[in-house]
Amino acid sequence: MADASVAMPRRGYTLGRARLVPVLLLLPIVIVFSVGYVVPLAQLVLKSLQLDGAWSLKSYIEIANSPAFLWIVLRTLALAATVTIICLLIAYPLAYAISKCPPRAAALLLLIVTLPYLTSVLIRTYAWIVLLSPNGPINQLFLRLGLISEPLQMVFNSIGVYIGMVQVQLPLMVFPLYAVLARVNPSLAKAAQSLGSPPTDAFLRVTLPSSMPGVISGCTLVFLSSLGFYITPELLGGPDSYLIAQGISLRVLILGDFGEAAAQSSILMLTVIAVFLIFRQRIAEELDDRPHNNLSPIGTSTSGLSTQWPIQERLTAILHGPSLKLHEALTVIRGPFLYVIAALTLLLLILPFVIVIPLAFSDAPYLTFPPPGYSLRWFSSLLRNTQWLDALSFSLRWAGLSALLSVAIGVPAAFALVRYRFAARVPVYLLLISPLIVPHVVIAVSLFFALAGSSLIGNPLAFALSYTIIGAPYTVVVMIAGLKRFNRTLELAAASLGSSPLVTLRTVTLPLLLPTLASAAIFAFIVGFDDVVFGLFLSGPTATPLPMRMWDNIRLEISPQIAVIAVLFLIVLALLLLLRLFVNAVVPGRRPQEGVHP
Amino acid sequence: MVDVVRRKLLRGTALAGGLAAARSLFPAPALAQIPKGTGEVVVYDGGGSWGEAKRIAYFEPFEKETGIKVIAQPRTDTGAVRASVLAGAPRYDVTIIPGGKAPTFERDNLLLPIDYGYFDKADLDAFSPVKVGKFTVPAIIYSLFIAYDASKFTSDAPNSWADVWDTQKFAGRRSLMAGTWASDGGTFEAALMADGVDPAKLYPLDWDRAFKSLSRVKPNILKWWNTGAEAPQMIIDKLITAGSAWNGRVSAANEQGAKIGYTWNQGMLQYDTWVVLKGTKNADNAFKFLAFSARAENQAKFVQHILYAPPNSRAFDLVPSERAKLLPTSPEARKLQFVQDYEFWNTVGANGKANNEVAVAQWERWISGAR
Structure with a gap:
């Protein structure tokens, strides 16, 4: 009897904790998505039902007509x-x-x-x-x-x-x-x-x-x-x-x-x-x-x-x-x-x-294919243009930071979704991947109105937020795929040898998942780096991403400059991939899925 | 040889003399009127050679003269600019918007009235053919005109919108600006002129007649262009043989070796205008900047780098005649063209919509086959 009375609360406690873990894992991403995505979109829908502050279906009637x-x-x-x-x-x-x-x-x-x-x-x-x-x-x-x-x-x-x-x-x-x-x-x-x-x-x-x-x-x-x-x-x-x-x-x-x-x-x-x-x-x-x-x-x-x-x-x-x-x-x-x-x-x-x-290596003053001759003039012209370089460094920094943020909030979320069973599992998953599908211009304009009046417009933090929202779905999807291929017997082995869950995570799970983490980060980075829609609404004097400068140029004159950016981008990508291969090669015991399918 | 050098020298002194004479007409204080300032001013850049021309003619000398830092910002479309003002965080202090879109900004109370205190009176009076307004200072004047592949049409080339519509006479595909741009694209005016309407009697536009005319040209349209670079690029790529284009882009491409022909005949003079956005924290610096950019000699310098006409007509005196000839407001070009009626485009009809919005709604209906 006494045993039972002691055991009961304890069981309740562990059960509660088991329930709490996925909640804690999902909390950061859910908070970010609520602030930067769900609430703004809901506000947008409300706005569509209003006219000059009063409820009105005028916009919908106009559409219906x-x-x-x-x-x-x-x-x-x-x-x-x-x-x-x-x-x-x-x-x-x-x-x-x-x-x-x-x-x-x-x-x-x-x-x-x-x-x-x-x-x-x-x-x-x-x-x-x-x-x-x-x-x-x-x-x-x-x-x-x-x-x-x-x-x-x-x-x-x-x-x-x-x-x-x-x-x-x-x-x-x-x-x-x-x-x-x-x-x-x-x-x-x-x-x-x-x-x-x-x-x-x-x-x-x-x-x-x-x-x-x-x-x-x-x-x-x-x-x-x-x-x-x-x-x-x-x-x-x-x-x-x-x-x-x-x-x-x-x-x-x-x-x-x-x-x-x-x-x-x-x-x-x-x-x-x-x-x-x-x-x-x-x-x-x-x-x-x-x-x-x-x-x-x-x-x-x-x-x-x-x-x-x-x-x-x-x-x-x-x-x-x-x-x-x-x-x-x-x-x-x-x-x-x-x-x-x-x-x-x-x-x-x-x-x-x-x-x-x-x-990109054309020596023509405008875009023409095949190029009449080859030169590095567009590379050097890019490197001489401080505006472009500033924008490039802005994009690299903030898309990079957002990629890290996406990984930081996306990876725990993927763990929660793959390893735990809870009622809201499917709805949460659908929410997290939905930015892949909702048109960016809609997200951008809703976020803009949500941030309007705050000092976040024109602030790099607004970019960090929006790049994270469009980048995190990729990290979630990539990590889920990685975790599902993951061979859990290694973790079990570590645990059976007395390793605590956190130590197992640090010494076994994460190192094994490093290549997947790298892919997840690369995807999130690219999505932010290439964005042009959010820039239109959120940029300001201290926050001007590269694609904004590109749009500006392309509107009135298309020059081989944009091809140069594309080639530089490919080079960066190649470097990232080499890094990933390198990570792959140095960490031993890699790719458990290869062991599964010899 | 010596002769040539001497003549050049003479010409140099003549130019300098002319400048000196021009200056002496307006006493020195008039030019030194813009006092030093502090802080910064956020200005629309425009990118490419347009941004470059602004940097050389306006931004850098302004910084030097006044000590006010110019922060050049890339383009955001007018809708996003509007949203930024509504949100209380204007995207720029001073920006450029199409003349056809400025009146709705005025109407919706999104602009600051310009303080002309720093302007030189002689500069103010010289704005022509577009005057300065309470909220607007014209920035550039350009032409939406007929452009064609000069390597294809050598002797007999399209000289009217009717010729552009006539693919029997001038074979090949066409491109016009998408009607969703309404006044900016001039496509509705072009359609009416192609149907025989006298440029002097275009307004108010007859929508039905315009769309009937557009339906005739549509089978030959390769695509509707959306950005200024597209039409010249399609001619360079030999995808179209004729269409509408903006003069600045065509001339720039030709300076770089492209062979794009054009005619001023039935061209539409359009303009962009400087505005100061409501809610700016640097209004005074913005007015100083506008006064600086309105000066004839600065506008003349600007024209050296890009072929958009200076709205201050005094600038013409300072532009070499070979270059002035290429500008859409040069006397010969001017008389073949007309100024687009932005007042019409912003007139609000019975349904509460301005013609700019009416055009978009009708275009959507026409393009989706529901008109």
Whole structure:
């Protein structure tokens, strides 16, 4: 009796502590997100419902009365859907091929997939204009090969927009697909084959269904984030191109019509949230910790994350008939076809760099490709310009600091999400990755109004906050992936040898996770460094990031200067990656996942 | 040889003499009127060669003369500037906004009235064809005109907006500024002129007729441009053969070896204007800066670096004639063009919307096929 009375509170205490740990781990990121993201967005929605201080639906009535808005929304949805389908079609073979590669090669290929993310949108789109234009290299090649008799119109129409957007969105599709495909146990497909199933049939019956969660997750991510695109379509699109984010940014940046912008942003955001919630289980698939070795019977999961999900079944059923007919044909061409598609996709991703690098060494006074001659004049002109150098150092410092902050708050959050079970797990995860999807111009304008009147406008701290908000989702996603691959037996071994949890964390877990930490930090850094939208609202005399100076220059004159920045950026990136490889090499016992899959 | 040198020397002295004469007309105190100051002034930079020209002609000499530090800040779009004033933390002390957007800033009480106390009267009176206003000091005058690929159209080149619309006569794709920029882009005026409207009778704009005309040219439009650099770049890249462009960019590209033709005929004179934003902490320094930048000799120096016309017409006397010829307000160019009617663009209609906003709403409807 006495024993029990002592034990009870103690058990209660430990239980309470176990509950407290994830709360403490999540607290910093939740505070930062509340201050810099949730509250400002909520204020924006409230603002859209007000006019001169009183409640009013005027902005919404105006939208409802505008036939143009509906058309623009429909067009945006159609574009996002098309981009999603194209991404899926070309990302699947690529992700499949990568999942068949040894880990080191896979890591390199995944890096190539992320490259487009790492270049400024301005230089990337200009490279596409050069590549795809009627007298550009691609058309010249096709003409010379006799494939076409006159140049194809590939830019300033929807083709250009598709290519430009697919290139940027591909990582969002490849990563979830790769994650599930890498987890599909190859022995299952082999087993099916050994039992007489042709390879394609095995693929259709085993691999494809088990990768469905990745398909849904990738499609949702690509679709939602495509809704907020505007710079790429504006630069690569034709005379008909006009999307909802263009309308919003026009109202914010040019007209200064904040009421209507707030209303349109709210509608866009609510659409995004609705789609997001419908597919929340699949998006949160990353959190699911069942081994995806087999087609686990639906509905038996205990994690609480994978509940019954009939659409998948229905889709598989619908796909089944045609797929059987297809499989005969596919069996023959499967192998080569797969690799040709994967190779072409990689080419698509790399091509713009083939243009950007020579442009940086151009000696022409304006952008022209191929450069008439080569020189370092644009490098030296950059190095002589103190304004640019100041802006560069500002961006390096604050994007760097924000990357560290993102890691500092994102890593504990990832630990909490992967290692603990609690009721708010999925909602918190969705909140933390949602800045990937809500258009930046919406976040920026809401943050601006939230900070308005405070001394934070024009203060570097505002940049630290906003870069952290857009960077932290990447650290969370990257860390979750890293932690899930992490082999916990090492930690258990340390613990069984008497090491305390904190010591284990410091001496075993963190060192092993160092490469992942480095990737997480690199992503967060790049997102901040390349941002142009927040700068428009938050900059001031002592806070002028580099992309602001770039925009300023590009507006009136496009010079090879921006290509120089892109090349410098690639150099910095290469150095960071070398550093990561170095870290990889010096810390022994690296890459436990290699031990798992020899 | 000696002769040439002597002539050059003579010309030099003549110029110096001219300057001295100009100065003597306005007694020295008028020029030394701007007293020394302290602190700083945050000014819009503009980037590229425009920012460079400002730095050389205005920022550095102003710092030297007054001791006030100029902090040059890059561009933020007018909407973000507006937001910054509303938020009580103006993005700049002094900035430049398009003349067509300035009246809404005035209307919404976002600007400080200019204190002309530091200005030289002779400079103030010489602003032409655009006068200074209670809240605005014109900064640059430029032309939105017809530009074309001079390597393609050598003898017979487009000389009117109707020619730009006519792809039978002048083959190739076209580009005009996106209608979402409303007054800034001049696209609606161009459409009406292409349809035969006399430039003198453009305003008030006939929206229906403008969109009908735009529907005719749309199949030949490669894309609608959004930034000043795009149109010349598309001509350089041989993507379009003709379209609208701003003169400053075309001349700058040509100085660097591009072959872009242009005509002043039916060109629209537009202007940007300096304004002092409400809530600034450096108003006095801002007024001093404006007085300094209004001086004829400073504007003449500015024109040496970029071909935007000086709003102070006295500056023309100090600009070499070969260069003056290239400016959109030179007598020959001036008579072929008209000044865009910003008053019309800011007139508020029955629905409470200014024409600038009406144009955007109609454009969105037209471009989405719902008009």
